[in-house]
Amino acid sequence: MTASDRSARVIGALFAGAGVSHFTKPDFFEAIVPRWVPNPQLANQVSGAAEIVCGLAMIPRSTRRRAAFGLLGILAAVFPANVDMYLNDVDMMPGEDGRMERVEGADGVRTRNTVRLPFQLLFAVLVWRHTRKGATQTSERN
Secondary structure, three states: OOHHHHHHHHHHHHHHHHHHHHHHOHHHHHHHOOOOOOOHHHHHHHHHHHHHHHHHHOOOHHHHHHHHHHHHHHHHHHHHHHHHHHHOOOEEEEOOOOOEEEEOOOOOOHHHHHHHHHHHHHHHHHHHOOOOOOOOOOOOOO
């Protein structure tokens, strides 16, 4: 197994695992969805399913390049939610029913929400490496 294969498998597993979390803890992910999105439940389900499909598609070499482009699309699509969290000091806290709820203007979240932004860029760079032609070859260059 090459370094590129190992990297793709780790990336794929992380995204697929995150996608599964969209369905096991939907209230958390729906609370992150910006208020201007008309249907947070649908946005959560679509992004979660896309993360699972593209994450799993990172594992076989034959689908890896297309999956990497798909993951880049997902990262671009969810980036506004991270900007929204930063701009509105969004936090998630359990409500009276125990479900996570969106709290805007929360104290002490600005640093955490700021750090999220460059991590999205880091994830994109790691995924981008798998979009290059030849990235799925057996070379150890990756």
